[in-house]
Amino acid sequence: MDLLDSNIVNTTETFAQRLQQSLSQLWEFIPALLGAAAVLVLGYLLAKLVQKGASKLLRRTRLNDVLRRGGVMQALDRSGTHVNPARVIANLLFWFVMFTVVLVAANALGLDSLGQVLSELVSYIPSVIAAIVIVILGLVLGDFVAGLILASTGTLHGGPTLARAGKGGVILLAVFMSLQELGVATDIVTTAFAIIFGAIALALALSFGLGNRELAGEVTRAWYESYKAEREAIEQGSKREDVADGLEDMPPDAKASSANPAA
Numbered sequence: 001m002d003l004l005d006s007n008i009v010n011t012t013e014t015f016a017q018r019l020q021q022s023l024s025q026l027w028e029f030i031p032a033l034l035g036a037a038a039v040l041v042l043g044y045l046l047a048k049l050v051q052k053g054a055s056k057l058l059r060r061t062r063l064n065d066v067l068r069r070g071g072v073m074q075a076l077d078r079s080g081t082h083v084n085p086a087r088v089i090a091n092l093l094f095w096f097v098m099f100t101v102v103l104v105a106a107n108a109l110g111l112d113s114l115g116q117v118l119s120e121l122v123s124y125i126p127s128v129i130a131a132i133v134i135v136i137l138g139l140v141l142g143d144f145v146a147g148l149i150l151a152s153t154g155t156l157h158g159g160p161t162l163a164r165a166g167k168g169g170v171i172l173l174a175v176f177m178s179l180q181e182l183g184v185a186t187d188i189v190t191t192a193f194a195i196i197f198g199a200i201a202l203a204l205a206l207s208f209g210l211g212n213r214e215l216a217g218e219v220t221r222a223w224y225e226s227y228k229a230e231r232e233a234i235e236q237g238s239k240r241e242d243v244a245d246g247l248e249d250m251p252p253d254a255k256a257s258s259a260n261p262a263a
Contacts, residue, residue: 036105043101051094058086096125131178138174142167 058064063086099122146167150160 032109036108039101039105039108043098043104047094047097047101050097051090054093055086055090058089063089092125092129096122099125127181127183131181134174134178134181138171138177141174142170145170 064084103119103122146163149163149166
């Protein structure tokens with residue numbers, strides 16, 4: 001009976017000690033929790049303030065109109081992406097501030113692993129923004145290259161095909177550059193780009209060569225005739241120079257006799 005009472009007392013004391021430790025840790029954690037909650041609330045208000053301020057500033061600067069004049073909006077519409085760049089930038093700023101706030105709150109709570117993950121995400125955001133900008137610029141530059149090819153080819157057969165191929169090549173290059181900026185399997189992306197770009201170049205060369213054999217023959221023939229005429233002119237000029245040099249080396253009597261053969 002005494003042994004049973006002793007076990008009950010020991011169990012009660014152990015439970016009381018653990019409960020006291022838990023309550024002590026909870027009381028120590030409550031200030032950090034309240035501080036993290038305050039950081040989240042204030043950070044959310046700050047993020048919304050930044051979002052609204054950026055949206056108003058971009059509307060005043062007429063960013064969408066500037067991008068429309070630069071051809072960016074048209075390129076996005078043709079790609080099937082209907083977005084409001086000013087709103088996208090404002091939302092990105094909001095989430096950037098929120099990620100930073102959550103990172104601060106996690107550090108305040110002592111959640112080092114979560115803070116490290118959020119820190120990596122925050123550091124990755126600039127790469128995402130840069131990749132988006134690269135793709136948008138690729139769409140705009142692709143349209144510019146296509147228009148340039150169409151203007152230079154004129155009514156040449158296959159001009160629209162070359163324009164589409166040029167635009168596709170520029171967009172493909174922009175996509176691979178954005179993937180490299182994101183760090184997505186850099187070696188694989190580089191190898192795949194080299195293979196795809198080489199295959200496209202070979203296909204274009206073969207299609208252009210086979211589809212324009214007569215034109216290629218005429219161009220080659222014109223080059224050959226021009227080269228042949230220039231070579232004959234050079235040979236005739238060198239012969240005249242040799243004759244002139246020979247006359248200069250002859251004595252005066254010989255020059256006179258060659259000038260008057262009848263005498």
